[in-house]
Amino acid sequence: MFDLLNLPGIKPVDLSTDSKGITIIAEVDGAEIPKCEECQVQMHRHGRRTGTFADTPMQMQPVRLKITRPRYRCGSCGKMATPELTFLDERRRATARLVEAIRGRCLGMTFHALAEQTGLAVNSIKNIAFDLIGELEDTVHYETPVIMGIDEVNLAGGYRCVITNLATNNIFEMLEHRTQDHLKPFFKNLRDRERVEWVCTDMWRPFKCSFGPYLPNAKLVIDKFHVVKMASEALESERKRYQAELDKEERVRVKKSIRWLTLKRPSSLSPAEQEALTVIRSQLPSLAEAYDIKEAFYQIYDAEDKDKDKDEAIQLFAQWEASLPKKDFPEFRKLAKTVHNHYDDIFAYWDSPSQITNAYTESLNGVIKMANRLGRGYSYEIIRAKTLYAKYARTVGSGILVNPTTKVSETVEYGPHIPTLVDLADDGELD
Numbered sequence: 112m113f114d115l116l117n118l119p120g121i122k123p124v125d126l127s128t129d130s131k132g133i134t135i136i137a138e139v140d141g142a143e144i145p146k147c148e149e150c151q152v153q154m155h156r157h158g159r160r161t162g163t164f165a166d167t168p169m170q171m172q173p174v175r176l177k178i179t180r181p182r183y184r185c186g187s188c189g190k191m192a193t194p195e196l197t198f199l200d201e202r203r204r205a206t207a208r209l210v211e212a213i214r215g216r217c218l219g220m221t222f223h224a225l226a227e228q229t230g231l232a233v234n235s236i237k238n239i240a241f242d243l244i245g246e247l248e249d250t251v252h253y254e255t256p257v258i259m260g261i262d263e264v265n266l267a268g269g270y271r272c273v274i275t276n277l278a279t280n281n282i283f284e285m286l287e288h289r290t291q292d293h294l295k296p297f298f299k300n301l302r303d304r305e306r307v308e309w310v311c312t313d314m315w316r317p318f319k320c321s322f323g324p325y326l327p328n329a330k331l332v333i334d335k336f337h338v339v340k341m342a343s344e345a346l347e348s349e350r351k352r353y354q355a356e357l358d359k360e361e362r363v364r365v366k367k368s369i370r371w372l373t374l375k376r377p378s379s380l381s382p383a384e385q386e387a388l389t390v391i392r393s394q395l396p397s398l399a400e401a402y403d404i405k406e407a408f409y410q411i412y413d414a415e416d417k418d419k420d421k422d423e424a425i426q427l428f429a430q431w432e433a434s435l436p437k438k439d440f441p442e443f444r445k446l447a448k449t450v451h452n453h454y455d456d457i458f459a460y461w462d463s464p465s466q467i468t469n470a471y472t473e474s475l476n477g478v479i480k481m482a483n484r485l486g487r488g489y490s491y492e493i494i495r496a497k498t499l500y501a502k503y504a505r506t507v508g509s510g511i512l513v514n515p516t517t518k519v520s521e522t523v524e525y526g527p528h529i530p531t532l533v534d535l536a537d538d539g540e541l542d
């Protein structure tokens with residue numbers, strides 16, 4: 112029979128196909144009868160043993176190898192031996208080449224699809240993946256960001272902490288939880304932690320307490336998008352409060368036409384929406400006023416990379432706060448109080464490099480989408496590894512840099528590139 116296996120030490124003797132795939136019967140080829148390791152005397156044959164191992168698929172079907180091996184026994188001490196087959200991974204009940212093939216694919220495909228292709232149990236695929244993830248943890252290191260983003264995503268049943276490189280738009284790390292118990296050890300053990308110059312986060316207090324003691328050169332800036340989002344949320348609350356006072360028919364009308372209108376910036380309003388805003392100004396002046404207050408708050412950040420400096424931003428906020436009506440709009444007064452609670456960290460934005468929030472929230476949403484898609488049925492650990500270490504993630508995240516001291520080109524990995532991941536997720540190329 113033609114040796115379609117190409118595995119050293121065995122030869123195929125029969126082949127059958129059924130609904131589960133291809134079964135190949137193989138025998139050990141030309142093994143010499145060994146000497147006993149203990150006694151150094153010639154052993155003698157003592158029956159046979161057959162074992163089944165999964166191998167790489169053929170003709171797009173799973174392959175099972177049934178290998179029959181002779182057994183030997185030492186007449187002197189009774190020790191048993193079988194010929195060792197180096198191509199087998201006995202622990203996985205598979206050929207080493209299959210295990211290698213699974214390692215190459217398990218972070219880019221679903222375990223289920225791999226199990227179907229190979230005939231291995233989903234759990235076996237998972238175990239191979241966990242071994243690989245452990246090795247990657249020890250060997251793959253992404254360059255510590257100079258400008259670091261810390262945020263949260265809701266996936267696999269909880270809020271997870273995502274650490275990003277904001278200068279390059281790459282994911283740097285994911286932590287299981289965003290509590291201090293998880294954050295502190297991460298920052299304490301972070302390589303090159305003195306590299307970090309800026310940390311951009313939301314107003315979640317534990318973030319600041321967690322990195323403060325460990326990042327000696329880092330300055331905190333509260334993420335712009337989290338700040339302006341509060342103005343939109345304040346407007347949303349005012350709208351709902353206002354809406355509750357209308358009769359039912361009006362309420363439906365307001366809800367449909369005003370909800371999105373009030374959340375948009377004037378520059379993104381369609382002509383029809385601009386007209387609707389004019390109607391609101393004449394018929395619902397309080398709501399129009401709330402819209403203008405939201406807009407005035409957004410303007411603190413507008414044109415941030417042109418001429419505005421920190422003093423002007425501070426002045427715009429002071430004017431905005433002073434313009435708030437004393438009695439109405441409690442949500443906006445609450446926003447003013449929040450700004451005061453985080454004053455230095457919010458206005459540190461105007462000291463920071465201009466790219467510090469570029470495309471940030473937008474991209475992160477894309478990643479959440481991707482992670483959720485990857486996440487069906489997966490544990491957090493798997494989603495993390497697939498996000499951080501999958502081949503597509505790592506190749507798009509690396510670049511070649513010439514080391515200025517040694518003049519040698521080095522591959523520097525920054526981690527998965529968020530916009531590329533988002534594109535792949537949109538194209539349905541991640542599963």
Ligand SMILES: [Zn+2]
Nearest residue numbers: 147150185188
């Ligand atoms: Zn012996």
